[in-house]
Amino acid sequence: MDRTEQLLEQVADRVRNSARAQGECLPAPLEAGARTEAERILGFPLPPLLAALHRRVGDGGFGPGYGLLPLRQVAEEYGRMRSSAWRWPEGVLPVADFGCGMYACVDSRSETAQVLLFDPNPGDPELAWYLDSPSLADWLRHWLDGTAWHCEGSEEGAEGGPDDLDGLDLAPWAEFRSRI
Numbered sequence: 001m002d003r004t005e006q007l008l009e010q011v012a013d014r015v016r017n018s019a020r021a022q023g024e025c026l027p028a029p030l031e032a033g034a035r036t037e038a039e040r041i042l043g044f045p046l047p048p049l050l051a052a053l054h055r056r057v058g059d060g061g062f063g064p065g066y067g068l069l070p071l072r073q074v075a076e077e078y079g080r081m082r083s084s085a086w087r088w089p090e091g092v093l094p095v096a097d098f099g100c101g102m103y104a105c106v107d108s109r110s111e112t113a114q115v116l117l118f119d120p121n122p123g124d125p126e127l128a129w130y131l132d133s134p135s136l137a138d139w140l141r142h143w144l145d146g147t148a149w150h151c152e153g154s155e156e157g158a159e160g161g162p163d164d165l166d167g168l169d170l171a172p173w174a175e176f177r178s179r180i
Helices: 003-022 034-042 048-057 071-082 137-147
Strands: 093-101 102-107 115-119 131-132
Touching: 003 048, 003 137, 034 048, 034 071, 048 137, 071 093, 093 115, 131 137
Parallel strands: none
Antiparallel strands: 093 102, 102 115, 115 131
16 A cells, blocks of 8 residues: 555544544545546646545545535635636635635645645735645645644644634745746
């Protein structure tokens, strides 16, 4: 089993155990053809790990913050944001909702599917983008082991949780201007 397969198994185990402990049902995995439809709507392919999460674990509803968004919602939000006055970067998919307008986003143009944090609260698109993790795989691993900034009790965490970014040392995303 390679590292990606191990990671997918770890995420699936965590999601199953969490759902069972809370008496909740897991979201169903993505239906056949839904990935192709989402990629048609987006106009580009999904990063393989992101597609595998939706196809093998569940179509959203689990993970950091308020959980991963269902793939259809990812495609719809991307289209809405790209056509808004906010200047949303090309190929950057909003994948998880942290509340207060903040999203974890996956850069589909990055070989590692780097994860960005979008925080519109400063009011300026140039100040809204941060590099959260160099890869989607690392982002998931940090969520699994509780060391991500958005995990309650993490030493890296924001004092007030995901809604409070004060004190975090996230680097601004350098590629913003070249991608709008």
